[in-house]
Amino acid sequence: MEDKIKRFKNKIKEKKMLDSMLALLQWDLETQAPKGGYKLISEMIGELSLKSYNLTTSQEFYEILEELKKSINVLDDITRRELELLEEEIEKIKVIPSDEYKMYSELTAKAQGIWEIARENNDFASFAPILEQIFNFNRKFIEYRGEKQDVYSVILNDYEKGMNIEKLDFFFDELKKEIVPLLKEITKNKRDFQEKIKFQVSEVDQKNFSNEILKYIGFNLERGILSESAHPFTLTVNKDDVRLTTRYIKELPFSSVFSTIHEGGHGIYEQNIAEDLKETILSDGASMGVHESQSRFYENVIGRSKEFWYGLLEKSKFKYKELENLSLDEIYKGINEVSPSLIRVEADELTYSLHIMVRYEIEKGILSGEYLVKDLPNIWNKKMYEYLGVIPKSDSEGVLQDVHWSCGLIGYFPSYALGNVYSLQILNAMKKEINIEGVLERGELKKIKTWLEEKIHKYGKLKTPKEIMIEVTGEELNPVYYIDYLKEKYREIYN
Known part of the structure; x- marks a missing residue:
C-alpha cells in the first residue's frame, strides 16, 4: 500500500509541476509578454497542456487509481478526496481526442491576444470567429x-x-423581481454622491495605496505580488506564490482600490489553504462560487462598509491626501453610489449581479443555438438597456469588455453572482461570533481572516461547496440574505 501511495503522490507532483509551469506562462502572457511573443507562448501552453492531458489519461495513472480504489476505506481523507476529484476529471477529459485538447489550449491562449487587440480597436468582427470556435469546442466537449x-x-x-x-x-428571476424595480426607484431619485470622490491620483500613489491595502486586509506580500493587467485577476503557482493584478486609471482612483481588494480576497484564500494540502490537488478553492464569495466578501461586505474606511484611514501608513478633506459619510456614500454603468468591474454593488445576468443569458442562448456569435453586440446592447438602462457607445465598452470568454471560461460568470449570495450567508454566520463593525473600526482584520481561514480557507478542495456552506451557515445556497442586504443598505443610503 505504501508503494502504491508513493507512486500516486509522485504522479500528482508531476501533474502539479506541469500546472505550475502553465500558470507561469499564463502570467507572462497576460502581464508582460510583447504581442510578438503571443504565438510562441500559445504553442508552449498547448504543448504543456497536452503533457498534462497525457499524464492524467495515461494507462499507468489509471491503473494506480484503480489499485488505490480497491483499498479506499483505509486511505486518509486527503488521498481519498484526491482520488474522487481525479476520477471526475479523467471522466471529463478522456473522451476528448488529444489533438483537439491541444488545439483548444492553443486556441484560448491565442484568443486572449486577439481579444486585447479587438478591444483596443473596437473591432468585434475580428474577435468573433475565434470566439465562435471557443463556444463550439465547449459544446462539442460536453457532447x-x-x-x-x-x-x-x-x-x-x-x-x-x-x-x-x-x-x-x-x-436571476428573483433579482429581476426585487432589484430591477429598486434600481429604477433609485434612478428616479438620482444623487451625485461620487462627485466628492472624483479626483486624480498618480499611478505611483495608486500603487502605494494598493500595496498598503493588501497588507492591511491580510494578504502576505512575502508570498505574493501585485502587478498590472488589462483585466485584474489572481493566479496561483502555489500557496507561497500567489500573484494578483490590478489596473490604474488616473481619474478613477477607487477603481484600483476595489479591484485590489477583490483580488486580495482571492489571494488570501489561496495563501491560507492548509499546509498539508500544499502538495496535493486539493490546494485550491472549493469551487469558483466559493472562491468568488471570498473576493466579493472582502470587496463589498468589508471594503464598501463605513467601518472599514474609518479603520483604514486611522491605521494605514499611506492614504490619498484628498481623503483627509472628506467626512466618513461622504466617502461611504461616494463608494456606494448607485449608477448603472457599462463596465462590470466598475459596477456598483447593487447593479453588479445584473451585469452577470446579461452574460448568463447570452451564454445560455449561444449554447442552446438561440443566439449567434456574430449577433452578440446587438444582443448585448439590448439586454444592457433592458436591465440597467444603459447602452454601450462601442463594443469595447460592451461585448468586448471581459477577457473571460477568450480564456475559454464559458460558464464562469455565474460564479460571481453565486459568490455574492454565499458572501452574505457567510456574513450572517460570522456576525453570530464576531462584532464585525467593532473589528473593522479598530483595524483588527486579522480576526476576520482567521475566522475565514478556520471555517473555509484551510479546507481547500477537501470539502465540497455544499459541505462548507452547510457547516458554516447551516444551509445551502440561499439568495434571501443577499437580496435583503441590498434592499436594506440602499434604501438607507437613498432614504
Missing part, C-alpha cells in the same frame, strides 16, 4: 461526455457542483 442534461447545465455543474440552469433561472 463527447454523453450527458443527459443540456450542455449549459453540465458546464455550470463543472464550475459549481449541483448548479444548473433551473437554479440560476430562479435566482
Whole structure:
C-alpha cells in the first residue's frame, strides 16, 4: 500500500509541476509578454497542456487509481478526496481526442491576444470567429461526455457542483423581481454622491495605496505580488506564490482600490489553504462560487462598509491626501453610489449581479443555438438597456469588455453572482461570533481572516461547496440574505 501511495503522490507532483509551469506562462502572457511573443507562448501552453492531458489519461495513472480504489476505506481523507476529484476529471477529459485538447489550449491562449487587440480597436468582427470556435469546442466537449442534461447545465455543474440552469433561472428571476424595480426607484431619485470622490491620483500613489491595502486586509506580500493587467485577476503557482493584478486609471482612483481588494480576497484564500494540502490537488478553492464569495466578501461586505474606511484611514501608513478633506459619510456614500454603468468591474454593488445576468443569458442562448456569435453586440446592447438602462457607445465598452470568454471560461460568470449570495450567508454566520463593525473600526482584520481561514480557507478542495456552506451557515445556497442586504443598505443610503 505504501508503494502504491508513493507512486500516486509522485504522479500528482508531476501533474502539479506541469500546472505550475502553465500558470507561469499564463502570467507572462497576460502581464508582460510583447504581442510578438503571443504565438510562441500559445504553442508552449498547448504543448504543456497536452503533457498534462497525457499524464492524467495515461494507462499507468489509471491503473494506480484503480489499485488505490480497491483499498479506499483505509486511505486518509486527503488521498481519498484526491482520488474522487481525479476520477471526475479523467471522466471529463478522456473522451476528448488529444489533438483537439491541444488545439483548444492553443486556441484560448491565442484568443486572449486577439481579444486585447479587438478591444483596443473596437473591432468585434475580428474577435468573433475565434470566439465562435471557443463556444463550439465547449459544446462539442460536453457532447463527447454523453450527458443527459443540456450542455449549459453540465458546464455550470463543472464550475459549481449541483448548479444548473433551473437554479440560476430562479435566482436571476428573483433579482429581476426585487432589484430591477429598486434600481429604477433609485434612478428616479438620482444623487451625485461620487462627485466628492472624483479626483486624480498618480499611478505611483495608486500603487502605494494598493500595496498598503493588501497588507492591511491580510494578504502576505512575502508570498505574493501585485502587478498590472488589462483585466485584474489572481493566479496561483502555489500557496507561497500567489500573484494578483490590478489596473490604474488616473481619474478613477477607487477603481484600483476595489479591484485590489477583490483580488486580495482571492489571494488570501489561496495563501491560507492548509499546509498539508500544499502538495496535493486539493490546494485550491472549493469551487469558483466559493472562491468568488471570498473576493466579493472582502470587496463589498468589508471594503464598501463605513467601518472599514474609518479603520483604514486611522491605521494605514499611506492614504490619498484628498481623503483627509472628506467626512466618513461622504466617502461611504461616494463608494456606494448607485449608477448603472457599462463596465462590470466598475459596477456598483447593487447593479453588479445584473451585469452577470446579461452574460448568463447570452451564454445560455449561444449554447442552446438561440443566439449567434456574430449577433452578440446587438444582443448585448439590448439586454444592457433592458436591465440597467444603459447602452454601450462601442463594443469595447460592451461585448468586448471581459477577457473571460477568450480564456475559454464559458460558464464562469455565474460564479460571481453565486459568490455574492454565499458572501452574505457567510456574513450572517460570522456576525453570530464576531462584532464585525467593532473589528473593522479598530483595524483588527486579522480576526476576520482567521475566522475565514478556520471555517473555509484551510479546507481547500477537501470539502465540497455544499459541505462548507452547510457547516458554516447551516444551509445551502440561499439568495434571501443577499437580496435583503441590498434592499436594506440602499434604501438607507437613498432614504
